[in-house]
Amino acid sequence: MIYRINETHDTTLRSWVESANQPGCDFPVQNLPYGVFRRRGSIEGFRIGVAIGEQILDLRKAYAAGAFDDADDLTLAAIEATRAPTLNALMALGPEAWQALRLALSRLLRESAPAQVTLRQALLPQDEAEYSLPAKIGDYTDFYTSIHHATAVGRLFRPDAPLLPNYKWVPIGYHGRASSIGVSGQNVRRPTGQIKAPDQAAPVVAPSARLDFELEVGILIGGSNPLGEPVPIDKAESKIFGLCLLNDWSARDIQAWEYQPLGPFLSKNFATTLSPWVVTLEALTPFRTPWSRPADDPPPMPYLDSAATRSFAGLDIDLEVLIQTARMREAGEAPERLSRSNFRHSYWSVSQLITHHTLSGCNLQAGDLLGSGTQSGPTPAEAGSLLELSCGGRKPLALNNGEQRTFLEDGDTVVLRAWADKAGFTRIGFGEASGTIIEPYSASI
Amino acid sequence: MIYRINETHDTTLRSWVESANQPGCDFPVQNLPYGVFRRRGSIEGFRIGVAIGEQILDLRKAYAAGAFDDADDLTLAAIEATRAPTLNALMALGPEAWQALRLALSRLLRESAPAQVTLRQALLPQDEAEYSLPAKIGDYTDFYTSIHHATAVGRLFRPDAPLLPNYKWVPIGYHGRASSIGVSGQNVRRPTGQIKAPDQAAPVVAPSARLDFELEVGILIGGSNPLGEPVPIDKAESKIFGLCLLNDWSARDIQAWEYQPLGPFLSKNFATTLSPWVVTLEALTPFRTPWSRPADDPPPMPYLDSAATRSFAGLDIDLEVLIQTARMREAGEAPERLSRSNFRHSYWSVSQLITHHTLSGCNLQAGDLLGSGTQSGPTPAEAGSLLELSCGGRKPLALNNGEQRTFLEDGDTVVLRAWADKAGFTRIGFGEASGTIIEPYSASI
Numbered sequence: 001m002i003y004r005i006n007e008t009h010d011t012t013l014r015s016w017v018e019s020a021n022q023p024g025c026d027f028p029v030q031n032l033p034y035g036v037f038r039r040r041g042s043i044e045g046f047r048i049g050v051a052i053g054e055q056i057l058d059l060r061k062a063y064a065a066g067a068f069d070d071a072d073d074l075t076l077a078a079i080e081a082t083r084a085p086t087l088n089a090l091m092a093l094g095p096e097a098w099q100a101l102r103l104a105l106s107r108l109l110r111e112s113a114p115a116q117v118t119l120r121q122a123l124l125p126q127d128e129a130e131y132s133l134p135a136k137i138g139d140y141t142d143f144y145t146s147i148h149h150a151t152a153v154g155r156l157f158r159p160d161a162p163l164l165p166n167y168k169w170v171p172i173g174y175h176g177r178a179s180s181i182g183v184s185g186q187n188v189r190r191p192t193g194q195i196k197a198p199d200q201a202a203p204v205v206a207p208s209a210r211l212d213f214e215l216e217v218g219i220l221i222g223g224s225n226p227l228g229e230p231v232p233i234d235k236a237e238s239k240i241f242g243l244c245l246l247n248d249w250s251a252r253d254i255q256a257w258e259y260q261p262l263g264p265f266l267s268k269n270f271a272t273t274l275s276p277w278v279v280t281l282e283a284l285t286p287f288r289t290p291w292s293r294p295a296d297d298p299p300p301m302p303y304l305d306s307a308a309t310r311s312f313a314g315l316d317i318d319l320e321v322l323i324q325t326a327r328m329r330e331a332g333e334a335p336e337r338l339s340r341s342n343f344r345h346s347y348w349s350v351s352q353l354i355t356h357h358t359l360s361g362c363n364l365q366a367g368d369l370l371g372s373g374t375q376s377g378p379t380p381a382e383a384g385s386l387l388e389l390s391c392g393g394r395k396p397l398a399l400n401n402g403e404q405r406t407f408l409e410d411g412d413t414v415v416l417r418a419w420a421d422k423a424g425f426t427r428i429g430f431g432e433a434s435g436t437i438i439e440p441y442s443a444s445i
Numbered sequence: 446m447i448y449r450i451n452e453t454h455d456t457t458l459r460s461w462v463e464s465a466n467q468p469g470c471d472f473p474v475q476n477l478p479y480g481v482f483r484r485r486g487s488i489e490g491f492r493i494g495v496a497i498g499e500q501i502l503d504l505r506k507a508y509a510a511g512a513f514d515d516a517d518d519l520t521l522a523a524i525e526a527t528r529a530p531t532l533n534a535l536m537a538l539g540p541e542a543w544q545a546l547r548l549a550l551s552r553l554l555r556e557s558a559p560a561q562v563t564l565r566q567a568l569l570p571q572d573e574a575e576y577s578l579p580a581k582i583g584d585y586t587d588f589y590t591s592i593h594h595a596t597a598v599g600r601l602f603r604p605d606a607p608l609l610p611n612y613k614w615v616p617i618g619y620h621g622r623a624s625s626i627g628v629s630g631q632n633v634r635r636p637t638g639q640i641k642a643p644d645q646a647a648p649v650v651a652p653s654a655r656l657d658f659e660l661e662v663g664i665l666i667g668g669s670n671p672l673g674e675p676v677p678i679d680k681a682e683s684k685i686f687g688l689c690l691l692n693d694w695s696a697r698d699i700q701a702w703e704y705q706p707l708g709p710f711l712s713k714n715f716a717t718t719l720s721p722w723v724v725t726l727e728a729l730t731p732f733r734t735p736w737s738r739p740a741d742d743p744p745p746m747p748y749l750d751s752a753a754t755r756s757f758a759g760l761d762i763d764l765e766v767l768i769q770t771a772r773m774r775e776a777g778e779a780p781e782r783l784s785r786s787n788f789r790h791s792y793w794s795v796s797q798l799i800t801h802h803t804l805s806g807c808n809l810q811a812g813d814l815l816g817s818g819t820q821s822g823p824t825p826a827e828a829g830s831l832l833e834l835s836c837g838g839r840k841p842l843a844l845n846n847g848e849q850r851t852f853l854e855d856g857d858t859v860v861l862r863a864w865a866d867k868a869g870f871t872r873i874g875f876g877e878a879s880g881t882i883i884e885p886y887s888a889s890i
Contacts, residue, residue, distance in 0.1 A: 175622055227625055362715055
């Protein structure tokens with residue numbers, strides 16, 4: 001299933017939800033991302049909604065109001081799958097159903113839609129909502145797709161061998177912790193762990209003093225493959241439901257001491273933050289870019305290569321990370337940008353991640369999450385972590401209000417944002433994934 | 446919650462299920478492990494049962510037959526939690542409820558129990574059963590607790606630094622793949638992956654030629670801890686529902702090429718096999734042993750140490766691994782033992798694994814699975830993997846029928862077994878975890 005530009009991408013479409021037509025809006029009628037929400041403070045169950053402008057269309061209410069009474073069977077199956085409190089059932093249906101529902105929602109939310117009078121009752125302003133994770137996440141796998149990040153971090157951890165010999169052959173990934181994944185707005189407790197300074201003989205147990213963010217794209221899997229059956233590269237995209245933002249919080253001092261030989265563990269398992277809105281792959285169709293790699297690098301191995309997909313395997317998605325310190329918040333100052341990057345710099349395409357992941361026969365399931373790895377761009381200012389931006393903590397960043405940062409301090413809020421924008425198409429936004437560092441656990445352990 | 450020897454461990458107890466009274470039986474009335482089963486080939490749903498001798502007591506049927514009509518509230522809550530198709534709800538109730546249900550089951554299955562006439566209707570012979578995973582596993586974490594295994598494998602992967610400097614301080618672990626965990630009896634498809642011979646410039650894609658088993662103990666988590674709140678060492682045991690056998694199938698050639706810097710990925714994510722029966726921690730009370738480490742080693746850091754638990758933190762559980770090749774099976778020959786070890790050799794206790802895992806604030810949930818890591822003993826014959834037994838593939842093992850093995854061949858069945866046995870107490874068995882290697886995926890990838 002390869003999505004093509006169709007009527008849902010038509011840049012002339014406007015919505016009867018006025019705020020969706022504002023320039024720069026993250027959620028125009030061409031976007032239609034899914035999330036799980038309820039009215040803030042309510043005791044009602046979480047339900048599935050679609051972001052439109054500054055509003056959320058409650059799909060359960062829209063269904064109850066009869067908006068899908070004339071839908072065909074495929075659309076009906078899709079909308080009925082949205083009556084659950086997570087997206088998993090919809091994700092399991094596959095691209096034809098996703099596409100059918102997207103088209104129906106696009107038509108319902110357009111300026112001319114006759115159902116708009118009814119559907120206004122199914123709207124909730126986003127600023128009155130609270131969110132849950134979009135899916136019950138089964139397994140979470142984090143990749144390492146930015147060669148710029150891998151090189152920069154490798155230089156800090158292994159000055160003699162920054163980029164390991166396997167990097168240009170293997171889409172490096174590892175299994176992450178699913179239980180501690182949370183949704184934007186969460187407080188992240190500073191983790192405690194074993195830390196060993198290079199000049200000390202023994203480690204100490206202490207709260208991390210080198211707490212960092214990682215600017216990543218999350219890939220939410222829809223569909224599944226049977227155990228033992230790899231997903232060929234040309235079919236990999238059909239397993240992708242959509243993309244979101246992902247902050248892979250990392251404690252660098254804990255990581256440095258624990259990570260050999262089996263990889264990061266406590267340094268990453270205390271929290272991962274996702275944005276609440278999942279932007280479908282179909283919505284991103286206009287922002288596909290050719291995928292290539294430097295001429296001097298080895299070509300991808302045949303199972304990771306496909307003439308049919310090379311022309312559009314990249315995704316041109318702008319990414320940025322901002323910080324709002326406690327002092328900035330108290331002074332009413334907006335978050336300040338720390339870095340800006342783009343997902344097109346990824347050394348591996350999303351299809352390659354899926355095909356490699358399943359090469360061994362590993363089974364993916366609807367609701368699984370892949371992280372792209374930190375999306376650092378080619379220049380130092382495009383780095384997706386403080387570890388890189390501060391050169392391993394040696395060069396503090398100066399903030400506009402006079403504060404400095406090497407790593408995160410308690411009270412710091414980190415905000416990830418993303419959007420796709422291109423002449424001739426409507427800008428598609430991702431909303432944001434934010435999290436605030438709070439003090440370490442204080443009780444005796 | 447520290448379990449003590451009580452009436453359920455009484456070695457004079459006999460069951461009205463005759464086969465439970467046979468010497469050497471894995472499942473005497475002193476054991477009472479839980480599993481999820483149904484009649485083989487049936488389309489009825491899986492349900493929870495307790496192994497007793499060669500039979501399974503169907504808890505749903507026992508409940509329906511009125512066996513728990515006079516139970517107290519705690520026991521009733523526990524038995525009602527077993528009406529689900531997985532153990533998760535029971536696991537979430539905590540040790541008091543587990544202990545209450547165990548006591549009730551012990552009394553129902555003893556020789557003198559008045560309910561035996563009724564309960565005979567709730568029995569199914571094990572050889573007429575098929576099994577499902579005992580729990581819906583949320584997150585799976587694999588540790589590395591045998592210093593003998595870590596040293597032997599380290600020598601093969603890193604001859605210059607076999608045991609890394611962090612090993613004696615950090616209970617090394619990493620996140621594994623939950624979706625590909627299966628139950629004993631499964632076929633395991635030989636995984637394909639990138640493999641690079643040391644003398645080659647580039648990797649090839651091929652089925653693993655160095656497919657191995659790993660003899661491990663699985664630890665099934667009951668209860669949970671809130672995100673951000675570590676579990677102190679003295680409370681860690683209360684989070685353990687029970688133990689099972691775990692085979693962490695490993696493709697050594699794929700592992701060697703991919704594992705740096707983020708740890709094993711495709712080399713481990715294609716399959717993990719569990720035994721169907723979960724032996725409760727309470728059943729293992731008589732087999733606790735003092736936990737200690739060599740006097741020259743650093744003592745455990747304070748958060749991993751507890752005077753109260755040192756006296757019994759070890760578990761004296763015999764472990765063995767057997768192989769039955771296709772030729773042996775055709776000739777009607779029983780599986781042949783490859784190695785025998787014991788869980789008491791573990792460098793870290795199960796409590797230490799839980800406390801370390803949560804030190805960062807990581808939240809454990811009922812149904813999570815911890816693997817102990819390969820339980821190799823101090824001598825080469827006690828190694829828990831072929832990698833060690835064959836000295837990295839250099840010394841083939843001679844089998845009794847004249848066959849040789851360095852690594853596993855298609856058609857090989859690997860069987861893990863375990864039991865605890867000690868003078869003055871009744872032998873407690875784990876049953877087995879078996880899996881058979883089948884040919885690699887043949888379709889073009």
